[in-house]
Amino acid sequence: MNYDYLIVGAGLYGAVFAHEARKKGKSCLVIDKREHLGGNIYCEEIKGIQVHKYGAHILHTSNKKVWDYMNQFCEFNQYINSPVAMYKDELYNLPFNMNTFSKLWGIRTPAEAKKIIQSQIASLNIIEPKNLEEQALSLVGTDVYEKLIKGYTEKQWGRSCRDLPAFIIKRLPLRFTYDNNYFNDRYQGIPIGGYTKVIEKMLEGVDVQLNTDYLENRQELNKLSKNIIYTGMIDAYFDYKLGVLEYRSVRFETEELDTDNFQGNAVINYTEKEVPFTRIIEHKHFEFGNQPVTVISKEYPSEWSKGEEPYYPINNDKNNALYEEYRKLAQMESRIIFGGRLGEYKYYDMDKVIEAALLKAEEILV
Ligand code: FAD
Structure with a gap:
């Protein structure tokens, strides 16, 4: 056993947990099947613009502890989401x-x-x-x-x-003031320099192995640590033996355009059915970019099937009941903790993921 913890997934949950574990003197190996860090908050730099590869991400929270925590790793800009x-x-x-x-x-x-x-x-x-x-x-x-x-x-x-x-739809908030700030939270912004740098900073001093699928190599990887934090899909971990949990997916079509300002706003929603995409994101506006070119992503929602990138869990009665069965199986696995949006089959905003990972770290790290 080489490590105190093997952490499956270099997304936000895995990175926060690894950072906390390292602070407590624990040795960790973080693995990810992707070729990059950051999970779904990964940003790729194109022509000096941070492109949110898996969908636009704006950190917003009313939890001061989470806000202060994130501010250790980066400075946030003053972006206010006004789609x-x-x-x-x-x-x-x-x-x-x-x-x-x-x-x-x-x-x-x-x-x-x-x-x-x-x-x-x-x-x-x-x-x-x-x-x-x-x-x-x-x-x-x-x-x-x-x-x-x-x-x-x-x-x-x-x-x-x-x-x-x-x-x-439980509530549809109507605001009777002239206020276009989408979120009601006390704090919001985008990390200056992008989210990937934040994750890199969290993982300083932690061993990382990319392009490594836990499920394909679990026998050898299990030998590396007796404690595992698993942030992949819970049903995949159990070989889907009780059934497949459903998701909605999104296809992103990203283009570089030879103009400095395509739509004048980071987020424009297309609300008519006839236009096939739901949103166009113009990434530079998240960071007040003044490059001579721009990068946009059109988002096409799609059906999800096994093997594709899962985005939004479909938390209907059927899937929630199935997840509950998987959760019971997970509880019987003494050396593994399931966390994050895929491990808990839950739509989790980033602040809630950070909160959950910090709570888990507090609970189990001594
Ligand atoms: P992930 O980021 O998915 O990380 C899990 C990691 O585990 C991945 O890197 C994956 O490759 C890896 N992995 C999985 N299985 C294996 C395996 N078998 N072996 C090895 N590695 C594996 N939140 C906000 O607060 N604000 C927003 O504006 C916002 N926008 C969003 C937009 C979209 C389109 C979506 C889908 C979500 C958005 N979110 C937003 C939510 C945010 O993405 C999540 O809160 C956060 O990314 C979850 O982090 P995580 O670590 O749980 O999961």
Whole structure:
């Protein structure tokens, strides 16, 4: 046994845990099947622009401990996420706020906006929403739903809002101030220099082996440590013996463009069904870049099948019940801890992943 811990996955969960373990004097080997560090927060530099290869990532949190923790590894810039929605050549500010309502209805005051929304909701007379469409209509009324929610959601899930369960949308926050800041959190920003550098810093002094799939080499790798932190897919660990947990996937089409500013904003959502992608990300705007060229990524949601990159867990009753069975199996594995978004089959924002990894480190590292 060469190491105190073998950590499977060089994503945020694995890197935070490894950093904490090293601080406590434990030796760690971090392995990843990919050719780079960082998991899904990995950024690749193209023409001086940090390109978020697995989807745009903005750190936002109200947890001061997490914010301070991350600030040890980098300085954050002042980026505030203020996405814009494009519906049939009409542009609307997001999240739904007074700028959105003013553009939709030509009104000025919160009282006018509330009156329109309430009258649209009342005219629908939905008592108990039977599906996502009815749920959304009963929360925001017809116009916001038709122009800004319906098409986007149907593209994201690959089916009609009438065939999606109501529980997917619990709340749809409406903001009656002229405030385009998407997140309500106290802290947000993008690491200056990119996320990959943050992970490199976390892993300073830790042994790392890339291009190494744990599941393909588990016999030899298990000999290296008696304690394993596993942040890969929980069902894959058990050879899918109880069934396959489902995900939604995304295909990214990234292009370099010979212009200094393509869309004037980091994130533009395309909310009509006819446009096949959901968003265009223009990466340089996350870091106020002034390069003469730009890089954009179009995001195409897609069905996921085994062997492809899993992005969003589909936490419906069927998958949650299956995960619960896997979790019970996992509890019987005395030397392995399952963590992170794939190990716990959970949509986890970065701050929650950091919190979870710190908590686990506190619990088990002595
Ligand atoms: P991962 O980053 O997936 O790391 C797991 C690592 O394990 C991977 O590198 C993988 O290659 C490796 N691995 C898996 N199996 C094996 C194996 N068998 N052998 C070896 N290695 C293996 N959060 C935010 O807070 N803000 C955002 O704006 C945001 N945007 C997002 C956008 C998208 C499209 C998605 C999908 C997520 C977004 N998130 C965002 C969430 C964020 O990506 C996660 O919180 C975070 O990346 C999870 O870290 P992790 O370590 O759990 O998982």
